[in-house]
Amino acid sequence: MNLILLAAQDLLDDHCAVVRDPRRLRHLREVHRANVGDELTLGVVGGKLGRGRLTQLDADEARFEVDRLDQSPPPPLPVHLVLALPRPRMLARSLEHVTALGVKQITLLHTRRVEKSYWQSPELRPEKIHQHLVLGLEQARDTVLPEVNLATRFKPFVEDRLPGLLEHRRGLLAHPGMRDACPRGIDEPTLLVIGPEGGFIPYEVERLLEAGCHGIHLGGRILRVETAVTALLSRLF
Template sequence: MSTVPCRTACGIMRAMNLLLLHPDDQLDDALWQISGRRAEHLRRVRALVPGQRVPAGILNGPIGTAELLSDDGHMQHFRFQGDQVAPPSLPLTLILALPRPKMLKRILIDATSLGIKKIILLNSFKVEKSFWQTPELKQSLLFEKMILGLEQACDTVLPTLALEQRFRPFVEDRLPALSQHSLRLLAHPGEHPSLPAGLAQQVTLAVGPEGGWTPYEVDMLRKAGFACHSFGQRILRVETAVPAIVGRLMKLP
């Protein structure tokens, strides 16, 4: 399938390397239909014609190929066959201070593409209250960004995404159990040991807002078992820091 990028609704250039079929697309055991963005991409970028096949997968299901049976300019019909499993996920839970809405779009796509399957957006003192009111936090839009990440990475398993607006209750009441049996790392600027590299074990990583967590938040996270680590002397934008940190920290499958 073509890896030529297409412009999505959020204005980000992404490649659709996998036709991701959703449960609502299924007509019977092997017959599927799609329209809208996915069909337009296959029609205009791939120039797909009946009889041709493309890599495809079912959301939270197997991967295989889909043969285009017909295209009336609006609706496309496919026959899907698949018996391959999705690529391995990263043993990483990402806790992220809610970033600016424009950054959030890119971070969700990139985190999903990297194989992160558990993402928690957390409040922080430095997070503007207006960020929690943005339409970008609508479940449908968050779902859309993660779908784009799956299509990019030829993956089918959708991450779980949680929004936590109250820092202290989350850290005190839910984080200890959530991060149990994992290496707990806190990415924070300052004179701290460098982040480890090439890990294959279960990790829970907390990444703060630009400029880092507040001293109170650092103290709370430390009490929850997190150790501070730095990622060099440069202060990075969150959308740059997340993929860079994950790429260093984890052994990517």
């Protein structure tokens, strides 16, 4: 936790914040090893960052005297990530990683090789998704939560939603065997589509290419989804 991320209800007024949930309190004690008088980085969800001085820390709450919150969060990546729904444990890590890297728009997509049982996972509950997004923000010292949408049917997504998403974005389909290597250092609005473990089936590749996505690859190695996502975002942006 490189940032104490505050919700609106944590702010008692412009100069005082209180933290009461066990996770953040435990992190303050066991990881930061914070003591009264320490200055730490604070940020408000959806707002700015700054510094605060710890004035109280006990088993039930931590209180901060807020100095100023006048720093902007890091800029977001200009990308909408469309990710075939990974298995639950990988989903948790992937959400944290892409949030830390600055992705602000995420669509989780059903494809043929996505197990239907994955959609019943507790990891897809709104509170669990929010938890992983917050961990990513705390890691990166960011305050702006990504928007996460679920697309549980492939064909309606490609036919009804994808054309609109591609109107003002460059579409890239990351899939082994594509002709062109992943570009480097682009700065234009982009929609990046990444498949599941085992990749997309040929029908899905054809439909995504027909919709306007351009196929790219990361070389001859087959990577786990969480590794591929990080590698692609780092290389592209």
